[in-house]
Amino acid sequence: MSEQNLPQILAIDDSELIHRLLRLRLRNERFQLHFASSSKEGLRMAQEIKPDVILLDVDMPEMDGFELIGHLKDNPETQSIAVIFVSAGANDPANRVRGLDLGAIDFIAKPFEVVELKARLRSALRLQHLVRILAQKAQIDGLSALWNRTYFNQRLTAEFAEATRHNKPLSLVLADLDGFKATNDKFGHLVGDLVIERFASILQSGRASDIACRFGGDEFAIILPQTTLTEAIEVTERYRNQLAGTTWPERPGLVVTASFGVCDLESIDQPPTQKKFFDGADRAMYLAKQHGRNQVQVFLPSALPQ
């Protein structure tokens, strides 16, 4: 396992004696350790590294651990990090209550037994893993196992912001199965489900960087980060071809196709907005339906004839 895949632990403690102790005692564990010597440095590193677990000293000058955890929990980017307080005051129930109420998941007394510390770290990592799975489940569509609409909205906002800020290419594809209602009516819902699943697996077998989502019903969206219009058309044509060429042993003679609309950031009017971007892909998809389905259409800038 590469170092990047190892769970990341950030220890925030202003005593270098504690850093040295942790570094040596935890060297054989399967996590990567980072150290911060002050609250401010710790807060900065937490935002940068986004560790799985933070070991947080309570008693620090300038900003104590209780204040620091408040900042972590206020920031959406750091609020899900599991925080374990490490404190000489852990024997005082009032301290423990305060720490847990502020969102810490555990409290370890200082001086700590390393065996106990390791066990508590492992337990925190297990919990963190489950919480992540749960959070992810709430963003996954049950039938297709693609990302759902909630996730799509969040991710599109993030990718749009990233692309506009750094002037990077970004494309969006909206797809709609052709005559899905008729297929459902004719062959039944089980076949309808099968069509959804198979199309989803085609979308998922594409490039790893593409973010395929199911909107519900027969509507799908694919976010293509770092992808120009030309590349996006190429990728989408591949998806279209694969679906149209799929044979259905369960229902011989069944042909399933979809209409695709592609839009890239460059093509929309200035200043770019997320709504214009989405509407662009939607209009292109509508155009594909109008022009006879089973095709890929592109959103063209308003300056050009449509």
Next chain:
Amino acid sequence: MIDATKHMNTKQAKTFKRKLTSRFSDDPQMHELIKEFVGELPRRVLAAQQAFDQGEYLRLQVWAHQMKGGAGGYGFQQITDMAAVLEKAISTERPSKVILSALLHAIDACERAASD
């Protein structure tokens, strides 16, 4: 009797002092760490003495805070306790003789610390 104690050099005095051993001294993995920690103590003690002599209480407070937070982890709870008293004495701006007394207790604990 009082004079004798007063004139006894530090090295002799140390032999009369009760040794402080780490509560983790039975843990073979800790042995190297404890040895390193104890080995550094004279340098740390000197730094604390200098800070006091130069009236740099803020530096002494940081020193006490570090010792308080760290020493216990190496199994020397007594150093941690003494350092906590010293830190408190400085942060509550107690008279310098109180701070000195707390410092001497902390130094005493440091000097008694032994790695085996």
